[in-house]
Amino acid sequence: MRRRLFLRAATLSPVSLAGIGSFVKPKELIRFGICTDLHYDLIPDGAERLTAFVDAMNRQKADFIIQLGDFCVPKPVNQPILDVWNKFSGPKYHVIGNHETDGGFTHAQVIDFWKARGAYYSFDANEYHFVVLNGNEKNPDGTQKGYPRYIGAAQREWLAQDLAKTKLPVIVFCHQGLDNDVAGIEQALAIRRIFEKANEQAGHLKVRIVFSGHHHQDYLNEINGIQYVQINSMSYFWAGEKRNTTQYSDDLVKKYGHLSSMLRYKDPLWATVTIFSDGRIEIGGTRSDFLDMSPSDVNLTEAESIYPVVSVVSKRHFSLPKV
Numbered sequence: 001m002r003r004r005l006f007l008r009a010a011t012l013s014p015v016s017l018a019g020i021g022s023f024v025k026p027k028e029l030i031r032f033g034i035c036t037d038l039h040y041d042l043i044p045d046g047a048e049r050l051t052a053f054v055d056a057m058n059r060q061k062a063d064f065i066i067q068l069g070d071f072c073v074p075k076p077v078n079q080p081i082l083d084v085w086n087k088f089s090g091p092k093y094h095v096i097g098n099h100e101t102d103g104g105f106t107h108a109q110v111i112d113f114w115k116a117r118g119a120y121y122s123f124d125a126n127e128y129h130f131v132v133l134n135g136n137e138k139n140p141d142g143t144q145k146g147y148p149r150y151i152g153a154a155q156r157e158w159l160a161q162d163l164a165k166t167k168l169p170v171i172v173f174c175h176q177g178l179d180n181d182v183a184g185i186e187q188a189l190a191i192r193r194i195f196e197k198a199n200e201q202a203g204h205l206k207v208r209i210v211f212s213g214h215h216h217q218d219y220l221n222e223i224n225g226i227q228y229v230q231i232n233s234m235s236y237f238w239a240g241e242k243r244n245t246t247q248y249s250d251d252l253v254k255k256y257g258h259l260s261s262m263l264r265y266k267d268p269l270w271a272t273v274t275i276f277s278d279g280r281i282e283i284g285g286t287r288s289d290f291l292d293m294s295p296s297d298v299n300l301t302e303a304e305s306i307y308p309v310v311s312v313v314s315k316r317h318f319s320l321p322k323v
Helices: 002-010 014-024 046-060 076-085 107-114 153-165 188-202 250-255
Strands: 028-035 064-067 092-094 121-125 128-132 170-174 207-212 219-223 226-230 236-238 262-264 271-276 280-284 316-319
Touching: 028 046, 046 064, 046 076, 046 271, 076 107, 092 128, 128 153, 153 188, 188 207, 188 226
Parallel strands: 028 064, 064 092, 128 170, 170 207, 207 226
Antiparallel strands: 028 271, 121 128, 219 226, 236 262, 271 280, 280 316
């Protein structure tokens, strides 16, 4: 019996054997790194955190890196963090966050300082189409309190047209969550419908994953087949005013006055996303511990945070249709 099986296998043509090999080992189409919510202006070790990310992405030979906002305000004193970012050897992309305009800066100033492609834009890489949204536009009805978290009519029209033009599968990046009704994009349902209509018109899952930051948490929601992945902050969770009772030096408090409101992570968090030709998408996460005080130390409840507060970017796996 064993001999017959061996002879049968030996009669397979080289083409057939090659086919078996390609099925077993799907091609890696693209690998990219995501980080978000560094908040360089608010923490004392932002350069070290970003350096760890950039070094790791260079070692992995990532095809590109992207940061999802709340990176730094566009003032000359922050040039050193851009110098760290620019040490990545490949393409680099930016998403505007709500804190980039702290101090009265404009989106145009942010774009110029970062040398970003625009407030919103798209690009192609290795058989995928990537869309970057700007969720920081003002709602024209004037009812929004606090930071703007809106995507206006002109950007919506551009988005629909951009999705219609491409034949490639799509991945979207936005600072604020499009699945989070608490602090995410206002009227996010309207943006999700643009994605879903693009999928209906294509007859398949064209828009596949939406990555966001902003919420400093780690969770996943699937809505009508689209995966909405929240990437945790590189740096901390905002626990609330003065809840962290750790004693810091006077000099540190003077320069970084919000430390008592943060639950910082010991190590920087980020994600590596790898996409394969068989439709499989893997998110490689990172784990850390809390640096000074933990959620339990400050009596932070899940009723307050909704999703658990963790010092993790989770590993995730999706099996989606082939390209």
